[in-house]
Structures are given as structure tokens and as C-alpha cells.
Amino acid sequence: MVVHWRKAQDSLQRLAAEPRFGLFSDFDGTLAPLAATAGQVQPSQRVLQLLSDLRELLPVVALISGRSVAALHAKVSLPGLVYVGNHGLERLEAGEVRANPAVQAYRPALQAALQALQALNDEGTHVEDKGLTLTMHYRQAADPQAFARQHEQSVRRIAAEQGLQFFTGKMVFELRPPVEIDKGVVLRELVQTHGIKAALFMGDDVTDISALRMAGQMRQAGECTAWGVAVQAPDAPEALEAAADWRASGVEDVEDLLAWLLAARKASST
Ligand SMILES: [Mg+2]
Structure with a gap:
């Protein structure tokens, strides 16, 4: 003790x-x-x-x-x-x-990733800027599974290019700073x-x-x-x-x- x-x-x-x-x-x-x-x-x-x-x-x-x-x-x-x-x-x-x-130090990377993700947007998908994280929602896409299959590798690549972590969720891709x-x-x-x-x-x-x-x-x-x-x-x-x-x-x-x-x-x- x-x-x-x-x-x-x-x-x-x-x-x-x-x-x-x-x-x-x-x-x-x-x-x-x-x-x-x-x-x-x-x-x-x-x-x-x-x-x-x-x-x-x-x-x-x-x-x-x-x-x-x-x-x-x-x-x-x-x-x-x-x-x-x-x-x-x-x-x-x-x-x-x-x-x-x-986390603040990753703001430029998040902004760059935001633009890259927006270029992938299709009808019914959108990218949410949560300030410290980014979420790409594809629930409303015409064919969500097809969208995910088609774009997951691109989203992973964008995350890697910006030094961000990639996560999947329910009908979402998420990018977050790798900060513990x-x-x-x-x-x-x-x-x-x-x-x-x-x-x-x-x-x-x-x-x-x-x-x-x-x-x-x-x-x-x-x-x-x-x-x-x-x-x-x-x-x-x-x-x-x-x-x-x-x-x-x-x-x-x-x-x-x-x-x-x-x-x-x-x-x-x-
Ligand atoms: Mg306490």
C-alpha cells in the first residue's frame, strides 16, 4: 500500500x-x-x-x-x-x-479527406463533417451494398493518404485521426x-x-x-x-x- x-x-x-x-x-x-x-x-x-x-x-x-x-x-x-x-x-x-x-493537428488532413470523399459522392450519399471526424453515409444510396463494394477501397486509400484511420459502421465509412x-x-x-x-x-x-x-x-x-x-x-x-x-x-x-x-x-x- x-x-x-x-x-x-x-x-x-x-x-x-x-x-x-x-x-x-x-x-x-x-x-x-x-x-x-x-x-x-x-x-x-x-x-x-x-x-x-x-x-x-x-x-x-x-x-x-x-x-x-x-x-x-x-x-x-x-x-x-x-x-x-x-x-x-x-x-x-x-x-x-x-x-x-x-486532434487539432489533423484538421488540414480532415479537410483534404473531406474534399476527396465528396468527389466520390453519388446520389443519396453524403459526407458529414463532424469537426474531428468524417462520416460518409450511404444508407440512402440507390444500392448501398453496391456503393460500399465499389468505393471502400477508394475511401481506404483517401484515409491512408491523409494519415487517418478508416472504420466501417452501419451504412457508413468513418475517418478519424489516429490519436490515442x-x-x-x-x-x-x-x-x-x-x-x-x-x-x-x-x-x-x-x-x-x-x-x-x-x-x-x-x-x-x-x-x-x-x-x-x-x-x-x-x-x-x-x-x-x-x-x-x-x-x-x-x-x-x-x-x-x-x-x-x-x-x-x-x-x-x-
Ligand atoms: Mg473519478
Whole structure:
């Protein structure tokens, strides 16, 4: 079992004293207790105040969640935080919702593929531009099977030429960027884009494991002094603690950790 964060106060103290210290956290089950439905989950006034106060003193406070960015923001609504939703596909930063930069980089390829696909259009088929993916619908074609047989190789070739992945679905061809995004990838991107030298990530569930592991990898590579906290819950996955450096014993304990960091930050900045 990894040690409780209170036994790691020397390391936490060094984090709090680093000017480029960034705080990164999951939301549900980490900063707010789980409830019967996602809609019923509510962060406490105390945690909102702590996040707000920490944001005043830290270059980045980021929430990384599986919720849509809109649903995540609706629960917290604090200005100045970075909100990352859909496990990293979208984020709200400085008032703007944006696609993940790794996906964003494929926009020119998607545009080129869109034009090439439109040239294949036949009566009853159309190409839907979903922004981050393209879908060619052929359900309404005169003979859908014939259309699919005739054009699948061409669509595959267009995807390959643009470096996109090809998928088939129900009466559709789909092209998507070959980007694997998880919370670990997001954590590293945020650390890099914000010039973060020391970081803490907190999470309670399976999807947080990638970020806890990434914290350790960045620390060992000397990229960033990053540490991970596993938030314990009765049904927490075993691999969560194995990937973490320290543990917290629930949402209230996370609040205590945030209060401790805030006090340490204030003490180090005066
Ligand atoms: Mg969670």
C-alpha cells in the first residue's frame, strides 16, 4: 500500500514552493463525492473555495474528467481553471472550448479527406463533417451494398493518404485521426504547454491510472517533478494505488490535502 500523503510532507513542501507548480485533478469521486446519478454530484463549498484560492497562487489548476466539458464546468463554474472533458478530447481554457491539440493537428488532413470523399459522392450519399471526424453515409444510396463494394477501397486509400484511420459502421465509412488520448497524455500536454516544473495529479478511478503513471514517468525522466495521489474508495481498482505515489482516504481527505497545499504555498510565497 502506498503511503498516505501526510507521510510525504517533505515532497509536498517542495512542490508547494516551486513557482511553476501545477495542480491537476479528476473531479467525480476525487473532488466531489459520488452520488446516485452524475447530475446529483456536488462539490462542497469548502473544495470550491480551496480551488479558487489555489488558482490565485498557482500557474495552473486543471480538472481532467470523463464528463463533457460543459457538464464539468457546470459543476464547478470557477473562473481561471482549465477544464478538460471527455477524457481529453475537448477542453475549456480562457473561455473557449477547443479540441485536443493532438486532434487539432489533423484538421488540414480532415479537410483534404473531406474534399476527396465528396468527389466520390453519388446520389443519396453524403459526407458529414463532424469537426474531428468524417462520416460518409450511404444508407440512402440507390444500392448501398453496391456503393460500399465499389468505393471502400477508394475511401481506404483517401484515409491512408491523409494519415487517418478508416472504420466501417452501419451504412457508413468513418475517418478519424489516429490519436490515442487518455488522461496521461492530457497531463503531459498541460505540463508542457504551461511550462510546469512540479505537478500533483489526483484521481480515484480506472481512467486516472494513465495520469498517475505519467506523473511517475515525467518525474523519472526529469521532465517535471510530478507525483500522483490515489483517492481511496471501497470499489477503487487495485491498479490505481499501484500506479500512485501516495494515497488520500476519500474526498474529505483530498480537501485536507488541498488546504495543506494552500497553507504551504502561502507560507513559501511570503
Ligand atoms: Mg473519478
